[in-house]
Amino acid sequence: MSNSAAASRTEGEASRIDVAVIAREVTRHCAAYRDPVPRLALRQLANTLLPYLALCALMLWATASGYGLPVLPLAVPAGGLLVRLFIIQHDCGHGSFFPSRTANDWLGRALSTLTVTPYDSWKRAHALHHASTGDLSRRGTGDIHTLTVREYLALSRWHQLRYRLYRNPFILIVLGSPLNFLLMQRFPSGVGLPWRTAWRDVLVLDLCLVAVMAALAFAVGGIGPVLWVFLPVICVAAWVGGWLFYVQHQYEETVWEGAEAWDFHRSALGGSSYYVLPSVLQWFTGNVGLHHIHHVNSRIPNYRLQECLDGHPTLSQVGRLTLRDSLRCLGLALWDEDARKLIGFSRVRTLQAA
Numbered sequence: 001m002s003n004s005a006a007a008s009r010t011e012g013e014a015s016r017i018d019v020a021v022i023a024r025e026v027t028r029h030c031a032a033y034r035d036p037v038p039r040l041a042l043r044q045l046a047n048t049l050l051p052y053l054a055l056c057a058l059m060l061w062a063t064a065s066g067y068g069l070p071v072l073p074l075a076v077p078a079g080g081l082l083v084r085l086f087i088i089q090h091d092c093g094h095g096s097f098f099p100s101r102t103a104n105d106w107l108g109r110a111l112s113t114l115t116v117t118p119y120d121s122w123k124r125a126h127a128l129h130h131a132s133t134g135d136l137s138r139r140g141t142g143d144i145h146t147l148t149v150r151e152y153l154a155l156s157r158w159h160q161l162r163y164r165l166y167r168n169p170f171i172l173i174v175l176g177s178p179l180n181f182l183l184m185q186r187f188p189s190g191v192g193l194p195w196r197t198a199w200r201d202v203l204v205l206d207l208c209l210v211a212v213m214a215a216l217a218f219a220v221g222g223i224g225p226v227l228w229v230f231l232p233v234i235c236v237a238a239w240v241g242g243w244l245f246y247v248q249h250q251y252e253e254t255v256w257e258g259a260e261a262w263d264f265h266r267s268a269l270g271g272s273s274y275y276v277l278p279s280v281l282q283w284f285t286g287n288v289g290l291h292h293i294h295h296v297n298s299r300i301p302n303y304r305l306q307e308c309l310d311g312h313p314t315l316s317q318v319g320r321l322t323l324r325d326s327l328r329c330l331g332l333a334l335w336d337e338d339a340r341k342l343i344g345f346s347r348v349r350t351l352q353a354a
Contacts, residue, residue: 023265023296026314030297033308036099040303044286045088045107052081052114056229060216063225072232079236080284086115086241087286087302093123094298113208116181116234120201121188130298133249134267136335137259144172144250148335149348164345167333177242178235240285247326248273248291252342253319256335268295273319274309275326282306292319 055078062071091097092108105119112119129142139146147155147163155163165171186206188198213230217223255271257263275289282289290305293315300308309315321329331344 022314023263023269026269026312027265027296029312029315030293030300030308033304033311034096034297034299036096036301037304038098041097041301044303048081048084048088052078052085055081056233059229059233060220060225063228064220064222068225068228072228075229075232075236078233079240082114082233082237083240083244084284084286085111086117086237087288089115089117089119090126090286090288091302093119093126096299096301112205113212115237116205116209117185118188118202118205121198122185130295131264133295134255134257134271135259135262136256137262144246146250146256146333146335146342148256148337149343150337152334152348164333169330173239173242173246177238180242181234181238182231244275244285244288247275247321247329248288250332250342251319251321251326251329252332254342265296268292269318271295273321274316275321277323290315 055074059068059071059074059078062068088097089108089111092104092111095101095104097107098104108119108123125142132138132141133143136148145166152160152163186202188195188202213223213226216226220226249272251273253270254273255267257267269292272292272295273289274292277285277289286302287305288294288302290309293300293305293308294302331346332342333345334343334348335341336343336347
């Protein structure tokens with residue numbers, strides 16, 4: 001190894017140590033915000049669930065009365081509220097929305113009939129995602145499949161094409177996100193759960209969804225109006241949710257490490273973005289853009305993330321992505337082990353030529 005390469009490697013290792021130290025100090029700060037506040041939780045549940053149900057009822061009534069097309073644009077705010085309900089369910093899965101574990105689990109399961117996401121299976125898979133974020137040796141659980149440059153170049157042309165198709169934004173988000181919520185989640189993944197438990201979790205939800213859809217169809221005179229309302233709403237929520245999940249970890253300066261160098265605190269702070277959104281979008285998305293804080297301490301309720309951010313200057317500086325910045329993330333697909341950043345396929349061709 002040349003002297004310059006050795007020096008560069010030493011500097012990189014020192015930088016990783018420095019960031020890990022900062023991350024641990026930030027972790028101590030975040031711990032002060034982990035306690036749920038029932039008053040805030042109930043207020044958030046009310047100002048999200050009630051408007052969502054009201055919008056859906058209005059859309060169902062109008063559609064059944066022959067005015068389905070004029071009310072179709074209401075699927076956008078309804079989808080935004082459904083994203084916010086998903087964030088509440090997500091907090092329940094972390095045990096952070098209410099102080100009571102039982103209350104969290106019952107609310108999470110109840111909300112699953114609206115988010116069409118099986119609560120217990122998703123909770124387990126998501127916990128594994130938090131435990132392995134940024135670890136190259138534990139990819140593939142609750143995250144977007146990401147190859148390194150060397151892994152990609154070692155593939156056959158056919159498998160390279162399959163990966164390129166998978167990472168295409170249209171396939172990954174526009175098609176993939178609704179398919180994931182509407183179809184793939186109707187079957188058990190079994191991630192981290194006994195097969196029988198996974199089947200029970202998913203089948204109970206599927207039966208509940210059938211019962212709810214049947215009751216609504218009976219009330220409005222057919223299944224057509226029900227599908228006309230809920231399919232667009234779920235698709236809007238899935239697109240927003242899919243995009244948010246993508247930019248939370250798929251940005252250029254994210255962090256990936258091998259098992260020997262992986263550090264939970266550093267990966268949590270450096271491998272998760274701070275998505276700076278306009279206040280109205282931050283409200284609809286339940287502060288999930290403050291994702292670096294959430295990964296540092298997943299027990300912080302979403303309604304306390306902004307308070308935590310405001311309390312420490314470092315948190316507003318790391319992993320920042322604006323709306324404009326996030327659009328550039330669409331072209332990223334591979335982890336460059338040498339440059340230590342995500343790159344696009346065009347950059348791989350340049351590296352091959354060099």
